[in-house]
Amino acid sequence: MSRAAARRREAAARLGLMAVPVAFFAAFFAYPVTAIVARGLKADGVWQFGRIGEVLAQSDIRQVLWFTTWQALVSTALTLLIALPGAYVFARFDFPGKQLLRAVVTVPFVLPTVVVGTAFMALVGRGGLLDELWGLRLDTTVWAILLAHVFFNYAVVVRTVGGLWGQLDPRQEEAARMLGASRFTAWRTVTLPALAPAVAAAALMVFLFTFTSFGVVQILGGPTFATLEVEIYRQTSEIFDLSTAAVLTMIQFVAVGAILALHAWTVRRRETALRLVDASGTARRPHGAGQWALLAGVFATVAVLLLLPLAVLVERSFGDAGLGHYRALTRDDGGVFLVAPIEAVGNSLRYAALATVIAMVIGTLASVALTRRDAGRLVRGFDALLMLPLGVSAVTVGFGFLIALDEPPLDLRSSWILVPLAQALVGVPFVVRTMLPVLRAVDVRLREAAAVLGASPWRVWREVDLPMVRRAVLVAAGFAFAVSLGEFGATVFIARPDNPTLPVAVARLLGRPGELNYGQAMALSTILMIVCAVALLLLERLRTDRSGEF
Amino acid sequence: MNITKKVTILAVGLGLVTLSACGSSDGGSEGDGGSKTVTLVSHNSWAASKDVLAAFEKESGYKLKVLEDGDAGSAVNKAILTKDNPQGDVFFGVDNTLLSRALDNGLFQPYEAKGSLLVLPEFRVDGSGHRVTPVDTGDVCVNYDKAWFEEHDLTPPRTFDDLVEPEYKDLLVTENASTSSPGLGFLLGTAAKYGDEGWQDYWKKLKANGVKVVDGWEQAYNEEFSGSAGGKQAKGDRPLVVSYASSPPAEVIYADPKPKTAPTGVAEGTCFRQVEYAGLLGNARNPEGGKALLDFLISKRFQDDMPLNMFVYPVREDAQVPEEFTKFGPRAEDPETMAPARIADHRDQWVKSWTSLVLK
Numbered sequence: 001m002s003r004a005a006a007r008r009r010e011a012a013a014r015l016g017l018m019a020v021p022v023a024f025f026a027a028f029f030a031y032p033v034t035a036i037v038a039r040g041l042k043a044d045g046v047w048q049f050g051r052i053g054e055v056l057a058q059s060d061i062r063q064v065l066w067f068t069t070w071q072a073l074v075s076t077a078l079t080l081l082i083a084l085p086g087a088y089v090f091a092r093f094d095f096p097g098k099q100l101l102r103a104v105v106t107v108p109f110v111l112p113t114v115v116v117g118t119a120f121m122a123l124v125g126r127g128g129l130l131d132e133l134w135g136l137r138l139d140t141t142v143w144a145i146l147l148a149h150v151f152f153n154y155a156v157v158v159r160t161v162g163g164l165w166g167q168l169d170p171r172q173e174e175a176a177r178m179l180g181a182s183r184f185t186a187w188r189t190v191t192l193p194a195l196a197p198a199v200a201a202a203a204l205m206v207f208l209f210t211f212t213s214f215g216v217v218q219i220l221g222g223p224t225f226a227t228l229e230v231e232i233y234r235q236t237s238e239i240f241d242l243s244t245a246a247v248l249t250m251i252q253f254v255a256v257g258a259i260l261a262l263h264a265w266t267v268r269r270r271e272t273a274l275r276l277v278d279a280s281g282t283a284r285r286p287h288g289a290g291q292w293a294l295l296a297g298v299f300a301t302v303a304v305l306l307l308l309p310l311a312v313l314v315e316r317s318f319g320d321a322g323l324g325h326y327r328a329l330t331r332d333d334g335g336v337f338l339v340a341p342i343e344a345v346g347n348s349l350r351y352a353a354l355a356t357v358i359a360m361v362i363g364t365l366a367s368v369a370l371t372r373r374d375a376g377r378l379v380r381g382f383d384a385l386l387m388l389p390l391g392v393s394a395v396t397v398g399f400g401f402l403i404a405l406d407e408p409p410l411d412l413r414s415s416w417i418l419v420p421l422a423q424a425l426v427g428v429p430f431v432v433r434t435m436l437p438v439l440r441a442v443d444v445r446l447r448e449a450a451a452v453l454g455a456s457p458w459r460v461w462r463e464v465d466l467p468m469v470r471r472a473v474l475v476a477a478g479f480a481f482a483v484s485l486g487e488f489g490a491t492v493f494i495a496r497p498d499n500p501t502l503p504v505a506v507a508r509l510l511g512r513p514g515e516l517n518y519g520q521a522m523a524l525s526t527i528l529m530i531v532c533a534v535a536l537l538l539l540e541r542l543r544t545d546r547s548g549e550f
Numbered sequence: 551m552n553i554t555k556k557v558t559i560l561a562v563g564l565g566l567v568t569l570s571a572c573g574s575s576d577g578g579s580e581g582d583g584g585s586k587t588v589t590l591v592s593h594n595s596w597a598a599s600k601d602v603l604a605a606f607e608k609e610s611g612y613k614l615k616v617l618e619d620g621d622a623g624s625a626v627n628k629a630i631l632t633k634d635n636p637q638g639d640v641f642f643g644v645d646n647t648l649l650s651r652a653l654d655n656g657l658f659q660p661y662e663a664k665g666s667l668l669v670l671p672e673f674r675v676d677g678s679g680h681r682v683t684p685v686d687t688g689d690v691c692v693n694y695d696k697a698w699f700e701e702h703d704l705t706p707p708r709t710f711d712d713l714v715e716p717e718y719k720d721l722l723v724t725e726n727a728s729t730s731s732p733g734l735g736f737l738l739g740t741a742a743k744y745g746d747e748g749w750q751d752y753w754k755k756l757k758a759n760g761v762k763v764v765d766g767w768e769q770a771y772n773e774e775f776s777g778s779a780g781g782k783q784a785k786g787d788r789p790l791v792v793s794y795a796s797s798p799p800a801e802v803i804y805a806d807p808k809p810k811t812a813p814t815g816v817a818e819g820t821c822f823r824q825v826e827y828a829g830l831l832g833n834a835r836n837p838e839g840g841k842a843l844l845d846f847l848i849s850k851r852f853q854d855d856m857p858l859n860m861f862v863y864p865v866r867e868d869a870q871v872p873e874e875f876t877k878f879g880p881r882a883e884d885p886e887t888m889a890p891a892r893i894a895d896h897r898d899q900w901v902k903s904w905t906s907l908v909l910k
Contacts, residue, residue, distance in 0.1 A: 039631070118773060118784065127785035218765050223726040223909050237624035238729050239898075240651065316783050324806060395624075402628055406635045413637055414589070414617055508594060510768050512861070513797040514804025515779035518772060 013457060017369035018382060021362045021428070027410065028421055029389055032400025033249070039403060040246025048243065055247040061231070065251065068227040071142065072211040075149035079206045080199070082150050082301060083157035089298045090158055091165035093291070094283045103536035105306055106155040106478075110486030110532045112503040113152075113215025115313065115510075115525040120148050120220065122312035129308060144220040149213065151305055153206045160205070163475050164198040164437060165191075166279035197437045204263045205433060208256065208390040215488075228252050232393045249396050256391030260384040276441060276468060310529060317522035325519035329527075341524060344505040345531060351416075351501060352484035355423035359480040362424065363431025364473070368461065370432070371439040386432050389425045397422065416499065423487045427480030434476040438469050478539040485532055502528040588612040588839030589638030591831070593625040596643065597859040602851055610842040622731050623648065630655045633832055639840030642685060642828035642847065647734055649675070649682065649827060650894030658682055658829030659837075663844040665866070673825050673865045675890055682827035685847050686862035689795035689885050690735030691821040692722065693814045695777030698789035707790065709819030710743050713756060720760035723774040723788040726909070728901045730766050731824075736792045737904055738893060739822030742886035746896070750907060757908055762788060771797075777814045795821060796861040799878040803858070812878040821885035826862070 041048050055061055090102055108116060122128050124147060125139035138144045168191060176186040212229045226234075228248055235245035286295050317325055329342045363386075370383050389397070401422070405412045412418050442465055450460045488503040500508065502524060509521035588610075590596075596618055607614055617637055619625035626648050629641045633655065644652045652658065662680040673684040692713065694706040707713050713722060725733030741749040764770050772780030775791035778801070798812035828847050830840045846852055853869035856862060863871060863881070875881075 118780075121773065121784060125784070126787065219769060222764050222769075223729075234729060237620070237627060240627045240630070316780075319779065319783065321806065328806075399628065399631060402632050402637075406632065413632075414615075504594075510772060510780075511595065512804070513771060513778065513793065513800040515801070516804035516806060518779040 009457075014369050017365050021366040021369075021386070022382070024362050024428075025385060025389075028401075028405075029392075029397070029425055032404040033392060033396060034400075035404035036242075036396055036400035037246045037249055040242035040244075040249075051243050052247050052250070055244050056251075061244075061248070064226050064228060064231050067225060068211060068229075069255075071145060071149075071225075071227070072207050072213075075146050075153075075210040075213075076203055076207045078146055079150045079153045079157060079210075080203060082305070083154045084161065084199075085294060086154065086298050086302065087158045087162035087165055089295055091162040091279070092170070092283055093286050093295060095285070095295065099537060099541075100533075101302070102158070103533045104310075105158060105302060106482060106536050107310060107529050107532050108152050108306060109155045110482040111525065111529060112486055112488050112506055113219060115506055115521070116152070116309060117148065117216060117219030119309040119313040119316075120144070120151060123147070123304070123309055129304070139220065140222070140224075142221075142225065145213075145217055145225065147305070148216045148220055149206075149210045151309065152216065153209055154302075154306060156205050156209070157202045159475060159479065160202040160434060161195060161198045163279075163434065163472065164441075165195060166282055167276040167438075167471070168194055168282070169277045170282050197440075200263060200266060201433045201437060204259070204387075205390070205429075207259060208387070211256070211259075212252070212391055212393065214394070228255075229393050233395045236395050236399055245396070249393060252391060252393065253388070256388060257384065259391075260387050264384060276438070279471065313522060313529070314526050317519065317526040319515070319519050319522075321515075321519055325516070325523040328516055328520050329523055341500075341505050341509070341520060342527075344500045344502045344524065345527060347499045348485055348502040348528070349531070351420050351423065352481050355420035355427055355484035355487075356477055356481045358420060358424035359427030359431050359484075360473070360477055363428045363476065363480070364435065366428070367432050367435040367439055368465075370436060371442075371465075383432075383436075387429045390429050397425070419487075419501070420484070423484035424480070426487060427483050430479040430483060431476040434479060435469055435472045438472040439465060442468050474539050478536050481535055481539075482532055485528065485535070502531070586611075586613055587615055588640070588836050588843050589615045589617060590843060591617050591619060591625070591629060591636070591638040591641045593622045593643040594618045594620060595622070595860055598852070599855050599859060602855045605851065606843075606846045610839070610846070612836075612839045612842060614843070626652055629831070630657055633657050636831040636833055636835075639831055639834035639836045640828055640843045640847075641831055642826070644682070644827050644829075645731070646675075646823075646825045646827075646888070646890045647731070647738065647893055647897065649890040652829070653681060654894070656832060659832050659834070661830045661841050661844060663841070663848055665845065665848045665850075668867055669848060669865050670867050675825075675827075682829040683844055683848060684825050684865045685828050686856055686860065687823060687825045687865055688862040689821040689823055689882050690732045690739065690792065691795045691882060691885075692736075692817040693775070693777065693791050693793045693797050694817060695775065695789035696811075696813055696815055698776050706815060707817050707820070709817070710740060710752065711819075712817070713761075713790070713820065714752070714759050716759070718759065718790065720762075721788060722756070722760075722790040722792075723762045723764060723770045724792040725767055725770050726763055726765050727904050732767050732792050732794065733763075734897075734901070735822045735824055736820075737900060738888055738897075739820065739886040741896070741900060742822065742888045749900075750903060753904065753907055761908075763908060767793065777801075790817075794861065795879055795882055796857075796863075796875065797879070799872075799874045800861050802878045803874055816879060816882070818880075818882045821882035823882075823885040823887045825865070 038047075041051060086105070090098065121139055121144075124130055124137070124144045126137055128137070128139075130136040130138065138147070173186045173190045176190045177183065181189065211227070213227050214229045214233065217225055217227050217230050221230075228251065232245050232248045232252070235241045235248065286292050319325065330340050366382070366386055401418060402413060404410075405418070412421070446464050447460050450464050451457075455463065486503060487501075488507070506521050506524050506528070509517045509524065596616060603614055606612075615638070619628045619637075622643055622645065625641075626644050629636065629644075630652065641652075641657065644657075658681040660680045661683075663683045666674075666680070666683060669684055673687060675682065675684070692707065696706075699706045704717060707715070707718050712718065724736055727733040727737040737749075740752050743749075744752045762774065764774060770791050771778050771793055773784050774786045774788045775781040775793075776786045776789045777791070778786070780786075781788075795816050798814045798816060801814055802808055802812050828844060830837060830844060834840045848866055850866060850869055853864035853866040856864060857872050857875060863875070871881075
């Protein structure tokens, strides 16, 4: 076969791989978002770009912009600082209960912020731990928001960075030390460069999450602090000023686009072929005082920052009623829900499973297309496009769905499929960001060797790439599933009284006075927590069973 | 072209899954002209008893589908956004604070529901236009924690004026008027009481007296208010909260075991009356079904059933107010009210002034 033919084949394959994700994003993201922005900014068919200047001239809008940016920067730095030691401990050390703990630290990530914001008050609010110990109350300060962001995003760093760290061959660092490098130099020159793409990816995700933070800011920040996301929600949902909302959406878009470009620029040259090994072989029992101290420090952080708020939630679910609130969940009260609230568990699992499948298909295709060599500018742009849903307000997407997906063949507004579709939109970036670093780290010569030996491109992927990324696939699936379980913004749009999801059911119960409603909301949140932890644990199990084939 | 083939198969497969999933979900609600299904669009506080809804379906011959579109404010906005191609036939849940937004945007078409003459005259609006039908009413009032006031040997406040008295300093928590329906109701109550000019002075005094503002009812009631189950666990230290007149009965009904008296009370001189309306959507696909549904919403059966599901009062003169309501939360005698037109003229300006006065 001639070289030119091979290149054409390669280009065709890439286009084919990209077609599905592109179509998905065009239909369920670009089109609805454009529609709602146009509704706000177009008058009599003419774009009113003058509005941008008018909106930006308002000092409170500029203040929102400034606050959004700096709190996201500080939150990201704080999260990396607190979570990177955790990532190291989870990657390199073996200790009893490791899998359980890794699942548990991911739980905050999927809990609806309505619930966790409440529980987080038990740490920083009145009568909270800090208050009891030092008389320190942070609940009206920006620190509450920053710490809550660490609480929510801890798992993002532990999972993305820890995942790759565990697969780095520790012998490389050992070799550097044998050759005379100090422990720190060895880490800095060997491990850090290899980790950089994963750290950058984690930082990017944390930044995007905190930049678009909604529930945390609304609950812990009260009416004093507002991010762009909160402001867009207020303008769209409460004040109904669609043109201001459209301008803010565009600003958010530009900001997120700039950050993605910056990320792509810093990371591109650093992704190199790495020697990846089976993660289970790199972790060992800690030895020496230093390592034990590190382990203890990470445990203490996790206990105070992550487990305590979760424990408060569990405690409140019992209240004085013992198991009474749990029993009440199984009763069909004939009013609020039309079904027993416990049925929300089944609904949530079904939606999340479907959303995970969609996100995995779309995300895997996209990742494979993006891994291929000599990726052009088009492909890199596509990479950034995939991340945009994390940076666009759920209320913008939700309102966009309403006015865009309202005619055949895409009349999906009242269909339940919208829920898993919207959830998948948020899941895809996780899949891509988890799989891509690993896929790119696969030595291209392995693929070439397989191709030279006569393997078809599909076979090359199956025999070379897939075994290497299997672990990443599972991590990605776990993330996508967890994100779908806790998703609230899109779900609340189309929830019907006869099939609420867990977060929607919790929100409904919290919206009514009375002890039983509150207790049931807490009980249901605890169940959501357990469902999530069990799902993540099962995924971890799956991984270890297969690790022999790695 | 092995890869492209696989991709195509995957793409087609995904497409089929999506299509079949959508197909199965609506089981012919809109596909077959929609004549058999009637769709109610509402907010997430909608609730009704199963047997009452079943009776409607049986008697009218329509299958009822309910869509809940977020909180009351965003549900109205979404209905307006989609008015050319609405999601359903009837919208329920626009209250007097947002009514003008719905009417000015031409959300509804006129229909005089059967039984509308039995609706108490004080709740009727829109004259002979009949674009909306009143369905329920409720009062936004300051609630107090009885135990706290007994413990501190203090008489609970009764009126707006009381709230600015020094003995009630740092006791009240309310909601952001720009994001919360009871928060807005409370602001409108003060505007009705003290007038266009006076309300700002009142709020200055309230602020000086330590009123706390949080974003939503959930935080105010479940976190800050010392008299709720959530507030007790969260060590809430505000014994006064802006909530509803029906909250005390709810505290009794949703308790196990049920107490003999409500743990909370209502400051009757701090109430603002809200009325919720329903209407036939302009481009409803099934207008006949929608009309039947509107008739049903003010039927005696629905009006009798409604209070204990949504914790609101009926608007029909012959509907029964449940015993729990009369026993645990006496109706405010003389709540503040305001004509929807006046609310429409001033709402945005008041909220803006309030925001810079109280929050900044």
